[in-house]
Amino acid sequence: MTGAHFNRYCPLNKPEPLNNVRVVLSHTSHPGNIGAAARAMKVMGLRHLYLINPRHFPDALANAMAAGADDILENAVVCASIDEALQGVVYTVAMTARLRDISIEVKTPREAAPQVMQETSAGPVALLFGTEMSGLTNEEMGKAQLGVNIPANPEFSSLNVASAVQLMAYELSVAAAAFQPALPEITPAAHERVEGLYEHLEKTLAEIGFFTTQNPERLMRRLRRLYSRTRLEDEEVNLLRGILSVTTEYNARLRKRYQEEHPDV
Amino acid sequence: MTGAHFNRYCPLNKPEPLNNVRVVLSHTSHPGNIGAAARAMKVMGLRHLYLINPRHFPDALANAMAAGADDILENAVVCASIDEALQGVVYTVAMTARLRDISIEVKTPREAAPQVMQETSAGPVALLFGTEMSGLTNEEMGKAQLGVNIPANPEFSSLNVASAVQLMAYELSVAAAAFQPALPEITPAAHERVEGLYEHLEKTLAEIGFFTTQNPERLMRRLRRLYSRTRLEDEEVNLLRGILSVTTEYNARLRKRYQEEHPDV
Numbered sequence: 001m002t003g004a005h006f007n008r009y010c011p012l013n014k015p016e017p018l019n020n021v022r023v024v025l026s027h028t029s030h031p032g033n034i035g036a037a038a039r040a041m042k043v044m045g046l047r048h049l050y051l052i053n054p055r056h057f058p059d060a061l062a063n064a065m066a067a068g069a070d071d072i073l074e075n076a077v078v079c080a081s082i083d084e085a086l087q088g089v090v091y092t093v094a095m096t097a098r099l100r101d102i103s104i105e106v107k108t109p110r111e112a113a114p115q116v117m118q119e120t121s122a123g124p125v126a127l128l129f130g131t132e133m134s135g136l137t138n139e140e141m142g143k144a145q146l147g148v149n150i151p152a153n154p155e156f157s158s159l160n161v162a163s164a165v166q167l168m169a170y171e172l173s174v175a176a177a178a179f180q181p182a183l184p185e186i187t188p189a190a191h192e193r194v195e196g197l198y199e200h201l202e203k204t205l206a207e208i209g210f211f212t213t214q215n216p217e218r219l220m221r222r223l224r225r226l227y228s229r230t231r232l233e234d235e236e237v238n239l240l241r242g243i244l245s246v247t248t249e250y251n252a253r254l255r256k257r258y259q260e261e262h263p264d265v
Numbered sequence: 266m267t268g269a270h271f272n273r274y275c276p277l278n279k280p281e282p283l284n285n286v287r288v289v290l291s292h293t294s295h296p297g298n299i300g301a302a303a304r305a306m307k308v309m310g311l312r313h314l315y316l317i318n319p320r321h322f323p324d325a326l327a328n329a330m331a332a333g334a335d336d337i338l339e340n341a342v343v344c345a346s347i348d349e350a351l352q353g354v355v356y357t358v359a360m361t362a363r364l365r366d367i368s369i370e371v372k373t374p375r376e377a378a379p380q381v382m383q384e385t386s387a388g389p390v391a392l393l394f395g396t397e398m399s400g401l402t403n404e405e406m407g408k409a410q411l412g413v414n415i416p417a418n419p420e421f422s423s424l425n426v427a428s429a430v431q432l433m434a435y436e437l438s439v440a441a442a443a444f445q446p447a448l449p450e451i452t453p454a455a456h457e458r459v460e461g462l463y464e465h466l467e468k469t470l471a472e473i474g475f476f477t478t479q480n481p482e483r484l485m486r487r488l489r490r491l492y493s494r495t496r497l498e499d500e501e502v503n504l505l506r507g508i509l510s511v512t513t514e515y516n517a518r519l520r521k522r523y524q525e526e527h528p529d530v
Contacts, residue, residue: 040428045418068423110439151438153310158333163305163431170432173416174375 018176020120023165024050024085026140027131031056035065036162037129038072044169045176049076050085050126065162082128082140086191090123091116094144095164097135097157103225106147109168113175115146121181122188127168132161142221143191145228189234197237198224204244208251283441285385288430289315289350291405292396296321300330301427302394303337309434310441314341315350315391330427347393347405351456355388356381359401359409360429362422368490371412374433378440380411386446387453392433397426407486408456410493454499462502463489469509473516 023041028034034057038049049072051057057078066073079085086092093116099106107115119125128144130136141147150167152159159167202220205211211219232240288306293299299322303314314337316322322343331338344350351357358381364371372380384390393409395401406412415432417424424432467485470476476484497505 036425036428039423039425042421043417043424043428067425069421150435151442152308156307156334158304159308160301160304160332163301163308163428166428166431167435170415170435177416 017117017120017179017181018045018172019047020124021046021116021172022048022050022085022089022124022126023169024052024082024126024128025054025161025165026052026082026085026129026136028054028057028161029132031059031062032065033132033160033162034059034076035062035067035069035073036160037165038062038066038069038076040162040166041169042069042072044166044173046169046172047072047075048124049073051076051078052082052085053080054078082143083192083195086126086143088124089126089191090188091119091125091146092128092144092191093126094128094136094141094147095130095168096141096147096149097152097159098147099149102141102147103221104141104144104147104228106149109148109150109171112146112148113168113171114178116172117175117179118182122186123190126191127165129161129164138221142224143195145231186231186233189232189237193234193237194227194232197227197232197240200241200244204248207248282382282385282444282446283310283437284312285389286311286381286437287313287315287350287354287389287391288434289317289347289391289393290319290426290430291317291347291350291394291401293319293322293426294397296324296327297330298397298425298427299324299341300327300332300334300338301425302430303327303331303334303341305427305431306434307334307337309431309438311434311437312337312340313389314338316341316343317347317350318345319343347408348457348460351391351408353389354391354456355453356384356390356411357393357409357456358391358411358413359393359406360395360433361406361412361414362400362417362424363412364414367406367412368486369406369409369412369493371414374413374415374436377411377413378433378436379443381437382440382444383447387451388455391456392430394426394429403486407489408460410496451496451498454497454502458499458502459492459497462492462497462505465506465509469513472513 023037023046025034025037028051031054034051034054041047041049057076058073062073063070077085093112094104096102096106116125128136128140130140148168150159150164198220201223202216205219206216288302288311290299290302293316296319299316299319306312306314322341323338327338328335342350358377359369361367361371381390393401393405395405413433415424415429463485466488467481470484471481
């Protein structure tokens with residue numbers, strides 16, 4: 001194929017948004033699916049594959065199914081955790097078969113693709129795909145800013161994971177052809193910076209005794225949802241963590257003074 | 266998945282355009298691809314699979330890759346020729362990696378999908394996929410009214426045939442969700458009726474000695490192209506064949522008279 005779409009966004013003076021897209025496959029069971037996903041990515045112009053704890057990798061079957069996209073497999077980054085796979089990422093999209101019980105906004109691939117292209121202007125964007133059997137965990141979903149659901153036959157919704165990669169990569173390549181980068185309104189903080197804030201927040205809330213009346217897990221999920229919508233900037237992460245630090249210090253000072261005034265306690 | 270798209274076109278009082286779509290795989294080498302294609306079809310709401318001379322079918326690997334879409338495989342129609350596979354079809358789309366040396370109009374999947382949905386109002390529509398190695402033959406391309414090219418990475422355009430089925434089925438399911446049937450402007454003749462005309466035409470042209478100065482194959486390709494654009498109605502096929510019959514009869518009468526007047530020849 002000569003790919004007219006591709007020629008439109010490949011000139012040297014234009015950004016290559018697809019190069020800022022990272023496909024993350026979580027706990028994939030079948031190595032053939034990893035290979036088929038690599039082939040699906042490459043044929044649509046995607047390059048960066050991340051694998052969280054794949055059951056078998058590297059594997060001859062993966063290479064067989066890659067059918068020439070071996071470079072994608074060779075350069076694949078194998079990670080031990082989702083946070084490792086999302087290192088440096090500024091926007092995470094969770095591919096999900098679920099439409100209910102999801103705390104984030106859910107779009108179709110067609111609706112999401114132009115937005116994903118815009119997000120690549122600020123930094124790496126991750127597409128997160130779950131296991132063949134059960135998809136993404138709640139914890140993994142909680143790391144995403146957007147959910148994408150591929151509409152399927154309600155009587156047979158068993159979409160192969162490599163096929164899901166193929167469809168999403170296709171939508172992105174079509175969106176990339178029409179892509180005009182807008183000036184990013186904010187400079188979003190990287191994944192690990194936001195995770196650092198959540199940890200700090202959870203620790204602080206525990207320290208000030210907030211969780212005595214609240215379910216910590218449920219509360220943290222709601223706070224993640226709130227900040228995920230906001231799209232925190234790096235400076236804002238610093239600001240919020242500053243508030244948390246001061247809160248803890250203030251709390252420590254209070255406790256110290258109390259202990260000084262009530263040495264008998 | 267609950268598939269919001271599907272609910273929009275499934276009410277009983279609306280036509281089900283996807284049910285009038287036929288996926289035709291020509292000379293598929295790997296049975297796994299047939300199974301993966303069946304799964305891809307079913308997950309997007311397509312049902313009708315036709316196989317022209319598959320190398321291995323039925324096959325356990327096909328069923329394994331179908332992952333539950335076994336009914337599509339069980340109901341698959343195995344054919345000995347392309348004309349058998351296109352029996353009753355009113356519109357044929359050739360999936361092609363080529364953009365040059367093609368006598369028919371070529372569109373992207375996104376451009377083609379709404380048109381394909383409209384064509385289903387008149388009768389069965391076929392999507393024609395070639396072999397893994399070499400795609401469709403020129404003869405097969407000649408049976409189609411439209412070419413569809415999936416834009417791909419010019420440096421790696423090796424799209425798996427089941428992935429091509431997946432992408433096209435996806436585009437059709439999205440188009441079906443937005444589908445509003447227009448009143449068909451014409452009642453197109455079925456594939457075999459048009460093929461009957463071409464045969465009759467070729468035979469007649471041979472009889473009247475037209476091919477003595479023309480390459481028959483090239484000429485028939487040009488005539489196919491012409492009539493393919495026109496979208497012949499059933500009545501028009503009758504009309505044209507009537508003209509052909511009269512031409513032959515006139516020719517036969519002329520010859521007879523000539524022989525009577527020149528008994529010495």
